[in-house]
Amino acid sequence: MQQIYFFSEGRRDMRQLLGGKGANLAEMTRLGLPVPQGFTISTVACHEYEKNENQLPETLRQEITQAMQRLETLTDKKFNAVETPLLVSVRSGAAISMPGMMDTILNLGLNEQTVRGLARQTNNERFAWDCYRRLLQMFGNVVYGIPEQVFDSVLTDYKKQHQYQSDLDLTTADLQKIAADFKALYQETGHGEFPESPQKQLELAVAAVFKSWQNPRAQVYRRLHHIDNNIGTAVNVQTMVFGNSGANSGTGVAFTRDPVSGQRKIFGEFLANAQGEDVVSGVRTPEGLQGLAKMAPAAYQQFLTAANQLEQHYADMQDVEFTLEHGKLYLLQTRDGKRTPKAAVRIAVDQVKEGLIDRQTALLRVNPEQISDLLHPEFAPEVLAAQTPLTKGLPASPGAAAGKIYFTANRAKDAHDAGEKVILVRQDTSPEDIVGMAASEAIVTSRGGMTSHAAVVARGMGKCGVVGCENLVVDEKQHQVTIKGTVYPEGSELSVDGASGQLFPGILPATQASQDDNLQTLLNWAQETGEVGVAANADTPADFAQALKFGAQGIGLTRTEHMFFKEDRLMKMRRLIIAATATDRAEPLAELQKLQTEDFYQIYRLAQGKTVTIRLLDPPLHEFLPHDAAEITEVAEALAIPESKLQQRIAVLKEANPMLGHRGCRLAVTYPDIYEMQVTAIIDAALRIKQEGIPVKPHIMLPLIDTLPELQWLRARLVKKINALLAASNTPLHYQIGIMVEMPRACMVADQLAEAADFFSFGTNDLTQLTFGYSRDDIGSFLPTYLEQGILKADPFKSLDVDGVGAFMKMAVDKGRSQQRSLPIGVCGEIGGDPASINYFASIGIDYVSVSPFRVPGAILASAQAAVRRQYQFQKSAVQSR
Template sequence: MQQADPEITLITDNAPIGIATHGGRAKCLQRLVRLSLPVPTTIALSFDEVHRIAAGENADIVRILAPFDDDQLLCVRPSSEDPDWGGPGAVLNIGMNGAQLEKLIPRVGAKAAARLYVKFIQSYSTHVARLDPDIFDDLDLDANDVVAQFLEAYEDEAEEPFPQVRGEQLIGVLRSMARAWEGTTARLLRMAKGAPAEAGLGLVVQSMVLGVGRGECGSGVLQLVSSETGMPQIIGRYQSQSQGRDALLIGPEAVFLEKDERGPSLEDQAPEAFEQLKVHAGLMRSKLREEMQCEFSLDGGTIHILDGVRVQRTARAAVRIAVSLALDGVIAQEEAVMRIEPRALNELLHRQIDPQAERDIVGTGVAASPGAACGRIVFSAAEAQASAARGEACVLVRRETNPEDIRGMHAASAALTERGGITSHAAVIGRGLGLPCVVGASTMQFQTRNKRIVAPDGRVFKAGDIITVDGTNGQVLAGDAPMVEAVLDDAFQTLMSWADDARDIGVRANADTPDDARTALNFQAQGIGLCRTEHMFFEADRLIAMREMIFADQPEDRSAALAQLLPIQRDSIAELFRIMQGRPVCVRLFDPPLHEFLPTDRAGLRDLAESLNLQLSDVTHRVEALGEYNPMLGMRGVRLGITVPEIYEMQARAIFEAMLLAAAEGAPIEPEIMIPLVSAKREVELVKTRIDAVAAAVRTEKGQDFGYRLGVMVETPRAALRAEDIAPHCDFFSFGTNDLTQMTYGLSRDDAGRFMSPYVQQGVFPEDPFHTLDREGVGELLKLGSERGRSARPELVLSVCGEHGGSPESIAFCRELGMNYVSCSPFRVPVARLAAAQLAIQDKLI
């Protein structure tokens, strides 16, 4: 009868059970039943049924209990759609009462029977009656009348007798678990884990395998791979005379599964059962097409499979597990690619503290999310977002995090909290983001109102001070610790090669330095999509020549100053060409306003006057004259290149000479030159004429012919709207979505953090447009620019080079527009490669 009822159904081969209606645990148990594994009798309650129970409707206890014998003890476990969303704890031994106690004594012994009853009383008191668990603290578990003591303590606190009818007990457990799931605290917790607020909960009611008694009785868990590495390894524990997951507490009674020199094992105590367990686990792996953790009980040496759950895993283990299943033919290569969340790769890619480095440890806590990062201390999500907008690494320090801090965690390099454990909000979110995180650092004093933290040795760290968070070892270090890069193993390389076979959009890296380029190449970037040449001028020895150029009044004086920068720029670009080994390199011409290269404080102005041999007053007046009310919308980019043409001429020469130097040592190179901040076709015409003239001069001087490709960075709305005018003069468009978003919204990246969180919370913006590309506004400009550009020049190459290029959601939009490639920061290249592959695979499945 239950089998025909989708709300309360006996789990059989063909029962109407689905993950979306009854949860993952119920569906997995059905799959185990179909494999003819020894699963105890189980009833599944649907999401709708549990919701009705939570709303106060009476559960149909007669229907639920129908498949079970009258004296059968029961357990209830949660069954959410995704096991990672959690749920209320399991309740065991439902049905224990005075009569059952007398029946069990001949079977398991008086002491064991009493322990079963007491265990249920404690669980029922906490989860159903909501009594304080410490009411039993003073009771003697070894006393002969222990059950009577516990019943009396319950009655005194609850002011009613402990229920003795199994059906009444079960109603209480079901109602309590249903209401716990729908409570505010539970909603917030699962939302922090990515679950919808209205996610449903199913419940499974199962025959209780006692795990205690004569013969080999007990419980344990087994899995065939390491959760840390994904390598084959029998993992788990077993404990005789125990129930549920007691073995995982790893007390003195828990033993290993297979033979181990460190101590006794299940293989020693029950070799036949151990071998049978391995067979069951192997069958679950091959038939369920997943690495599973098997929860089991032994009753007189007979195995019962109570549950199967997906093995918990780090990102590294997830990759190896997926690759191993594919290599073994259990799943297809494309499915292996689809199983890895792209952003989870961040955990593999994060750096670690150099093991040889000295550690100045100032605090310790729980190692909640692996990896290590340094940054300046900030005490709020808004400060973290503002810091990220300025390009400054920061560590978000909080007493404890909540869902409102998620955007700040997105922006931070690491997180540090005073409170929390391995399953706290900061820990869960940190692992999901691949964000190094230490929680529960209670050895330090967090004085958040005064914006400082105090180490146990008395040292004080204020907002803006630099610390290092080691989420692998749970340590907080003073200063900027030396780091080593992540090691990408063979499984990672195999997965990424499968991803590259599947994807249909290119992935390049934004790289300004040789180190950036090497990292990009290590991550298999197909080239450099954005090289910001101005970053090469900020070092001290180059800054003087740059300032001389800025202060020059005549073109010939500017050219003389730029001549000092030419070899530096040429050599830097040549090194990028060499590292990329013939892959395309897109060099963006000078973009920032000139004032960024000038000092603002009096000491700096005095040093500048001395280096230029000028009067301080003259230098001060000149710096003030170069100031702008809104420099990011002032004389920068192509506007500077047209009004001070010597800058772009020097850069063009440096690019061409660098190309010839590198080409002489390796593969031929056709450089890509990109003009920033274009808004009119005439700007392109003027710059192109000068670059062509420089190219002709270099060809004549070097006696070598070469070509180059010219493009524009589309980062003003007008450039997108007038793309059909600009495209005939270009080989490519690269959409700079950082500035394009800023200009489209009229929104400063530096200041948006002050109000972005309330804007998103109140639905003004669906998401921070600097994190996720705004399809409706900025996306419309990308669409118009792409269509109009290609209408004028069909072969026009299109790309995105803002940080949106590493966002899986943004890559999906770029594919829809028919873009040729995306470009992102080097560490986001693997994320982009995998996301692009998954999008291509999804298209095949539609």
């Protein structure tokens, strides 16, 4: 099989084989642009290298030798020749761009003989030795793993000793001495002599680039950007052109549009008398492209023409690397440019208006996960760059926040009420912390994963959240937290970056996200295109109002238990739980019913006829009770009962495994009056809204249903109650009673459950938890290792496990619709906001997803992308079938 392709043999659509860089070099060559000659060693060779125990197979070594002989003919230069030495660069290039993650070597082919030949050929001895010292440095680092700092320290010390301000001050003699020192480093670090044979240099460099595919930073990058570990990298071997060859030479990088704002203007940097690594590494400060315009006006105009041609050809903003050698322009690379979320949206919308792309393409250009970054306050990149983070956790909810740290909900609330900006720092959170969470600018925990209570609530509130900060040791008793050995007492100032999961000392300034007209345009297109509807998880009118602004089609999940955690309501709920008999429960139930009726009424008013799905009480009762001694005393006094009685009730309700215990519909079977109170509140609110002439669609959802008899028993009681209410008001009202599908058994008997359910809504958090047997609040102890070792491809609470959890969901969809063909089915877990998961949901026939308010726009875009991809796949299949 052919493993090497010259640039003249490839095309842009060969990315999987040639990598993105190689495919684009081939395409630029085909377009007639000034690209230095070279060839690409394909990703197939990378796989063969790995199969061959990280050794270059003999067949590949022979093919490389033949390719170099052909390159010698094309360039009229010779590898390992003194008179006309051929030097090459060796660069990585995966199918998906991974800037800076893998390795590059420049000036390969130099040795003690060819460096002198290069000096004579160019009549520039200093330039030749500058190239040689660069090769020694890059080769030692990339091939032998000698730390870059070791070489840098030699260079820095030498410049200090001679009082040089810049690398450009180094003379030929200086560079010769530095080259000798660099070669000595090979010996000192146990790597022997620098290989004088250019062929040996090339083989070692190719192997090093293949090996760099598995380096730690590349693995982390792929994990963060969901890039397949198995695609491998290609290697590009390209004739060197020299931006460091004199005063009329240089190198630069440019974007065809501003990558920060998205503005339609060329944006770039140029560095005179330099090689590309000088720009990337920051060893010298570049100037703008005006430096190129001044040095070589004709080359500058040629570059502008080429850059515009590339953007038009690729129909996307391009990131172009170039070199100027003695006034002659060469293009070394083009790729789709990395851009900020704001720029991504603007470029996509602008290019539609310019007629460069269509709306479907624009929708695919923006990452849905970036959308929420446009909605939250943020720290400017330059602000963060100037800071050193204290520690880092999981970025649970985006945004930027700063304030004083407090360690209990009550103290956080008190500080907030006193006018302070508050950061709530906890080991973990529970529903009773809601008061403090609501009062805080950000929520930080030392435990928990991306779907832990703190994470879910933070996203639901649109608050900045960082969870799983293992370096935090929270001491509530001492009112302090220890971070990497340093103690921070209550009231210390802290800044939290929810986008990165980093914590910073002090108060950093944040900027508010402003209304983005381009984003609204893109979302309007997305809503017209998407097939999976997007509703909101909203527990309060404020949550729902925010979600409606973002385009939510209704509410897919209102968690009624969240309505009970306000301070006055929590005491009423506790009074209900303490009650020993149904008679004793009547009064607190009546009080709670009045409050819930008003809550539902306000939500229905906002809905204006949109569907509102209300889940009846789900958590176990013990979550509402106090835990520590001081709070038990306080609650006992407020309830006017002996402490011993409260402690006895707490002991009775305690469960060994409450996630699998007395909660959800099981609670309703033993305490049916609680669910009857809730449906009374729902129906009373709906009737009131209907009397005002506003359409209303009550959807009542029962959690944790496992069996048909369980569902039938509950439904019969609730329907009886509802029908009595409707008869008493003499008002007809359409309502539905559905179930939250979150038990593996429920998926397996979904056809039975569909006999008595009006709709299904998957609770993916519990379904994932029970399918894997993972506690979502305790996975922090092993999940990072599972991800690092590749045991799991992704956090299953963040992105759907298609093979396991997804299979259960598809089973439930198929079985449910075999009983009811038009059965409405949604997803109301946070996975509903994950783009990859939405793509799968669309494929199995899910009608809608329901997500936190600030995830609504991203989900709308992801739904549209799923529809566009399905349309493209259908068109492709139709063409193939002809």
